[in-house]
Amino acid sequence: MAILRKENGLSRDALGKTVGTSGAVIGKYERDEITPSVEIAKRIADALDVSLDYLAGSTSFPIRDKKMLYRLELMENIDKHQRATILEVVDSLLQSYQLSSTRQKLA
Numbered sequence: 387m388a389i390l391r392k393e394n395g396l397s398r399d400a401l402g403k404t405v406g407t408s409g410a411v412i413g414k415y416e417r418d419e420i421t422p423s424v425e426i427a428k429r430i431a432d433a434l435d436v437s438l439d440y441l442a443g444s445t446s447f448p449i450r451d452k453k454m455l456y457r458l459e460l461m462e463n464i465d466k467h468q469r470a471t472i473l474e475v476v477d478s479l480l481q482s483y484q485l486s487s488t489r490q491k492l493a
Contacts, residue, residue: 387441388416390434390448405429 399409414420431441436448449455
């Protein structure tokens with residue numbers, strides 16, 4: 387959490403004020419001396435512009451693009467066959483982009 391806080395240019399006091407606690411308590415969270423409540427953890431995640439899953443270490447990639455997160459949420463409501471079709475198209479586009487990017491690096 388300290389790295390994220392610093393990347394966002396926030397002091398412990400500033401983050402604490404934003405989420406409704408003190409800088410000293412933020413320091414204790416960062417040193418794993420205490421664990422924030424779910425409510426405070428959610429506020430911290432929002433302030434640092436990451437998901438609560440990422441903050442808790444459940445995912446290794448922070449989804450900072452809220453539109454992308456919204457799209458992923460929409461995918462959950464699509465029937466599995468349609469989702470598979472959409473993912474095939476996305477995979478194809480990603481492979482094409484990756485190939486193009488690699489070619490540019492090698493040129």
